[in-house]
Amino acid sequence: MVRAPCCEKMGLKKGPWTAEEDQVLVAYIQQHGHENWRALPKRAGLLRCGKSCRLRWTNYLRPDIKRGNFTKEEEEAIIKLHEMLGNRWSAIAARLPGRTDNEIKNVWHTHLKKRVKPNQTVQESKRRSRSDVEATRSGAKAIDFQALQAATRPKLESPTPLPVSLEQSYSEISSSVTISSNNKRGETNSAGIKEEVVVSSAHQFSDIDQNFWLDDSFASFCSSSNKDDDGIDFWLQVFMEAGHLEELPEI
C-alpha cells in the first residue's frame, strides 16, 4: 500500500512556524488536548498537517521541555545511553527529562559523535540498532531496555514522572534489566512510554552497582568486548562484568 504524503493537500503550510501559529496550537491543546492529531489543525484553524502540529508540539511547545544548552552530565549520559541503545533517540530521550529525541539526535550529530572513539561510529550504532529490530521481528531473544523497565517497574495508576536525575535514570535501566523471551508490542507503561516487549520470564538484576554505568567500567567494557556481538551474549557479559550476575539466567 502506498500512502499519500501527509501534506499533499494544497494550501497546507510548510516551513518554520510563526509565533501566531504557535499560540493557536498551544491554546487549542491546552483547551482540548490532542486526541486526534490529524483533525487538530482543522479544528484549531491551522493550515498545517497534523504531523507537523504534533512535531511542533512535542519538540518545541510542550511545557515540560527544557530549553538551552546541554550540560556536561547530559552529554555524558547521551554518549553512554547511545552506547547501550544505539540510535534509539526516543528511548534515550525518555531517560533525559525535558529533552526531545530530535534535540538529542541533533546534539549527537553535531557534537557528540565526534567525541566518541573512532571505532564507535554511526554505522556501528546503526548496525546495532538494526540488529535489535531484526532480532525482535524474527522473534529472537533480545534485550529491550524499555520493555525490561516496564516489566519490572511497579505498575502505577497515575503517570510516573520522568526520573529527576541521571543517576536515577541509569538506576532504572540497570535495575530493571531482564531477558526477554516472549515479545509483545504495543504495551504502554505507566510513564506513557510505549513498550516493545513484555517479558514473561523475568530475571531481575536489581542489585547492579550504579557506578558501573556511571564511571568508566561500562565504557571500557564496551570497547574491549566483541563489537559484532549485538545480542544477548553481549548484555549477559555486561552484567557479569558488573559483578552482580553469578550465573546465566534461564531463558
Add this chain to the structure above:
DNA sequence: AAGGCAGCCAACCGCCACCAC
C-alpha cells in the same frame, strides 16, 4: 565589506507498528 564555508537546528519525509473495523 563581502563572499564562501561550516555548523547548527527546526522541520520534513518515509517507513513501520498498532489498532479499529
Add this chain to the structure above:
DNA sequence: AGTGGTGGCGGTTGGCTGCCT
C-alpha cells in the same frame, strides 16, 4: 484475515547564522 487510518520513530534536508579569508 485484510485493509485503512493514525501515531511514532529515525534519517535527512534546507535555511539561518556566525566565522573565516
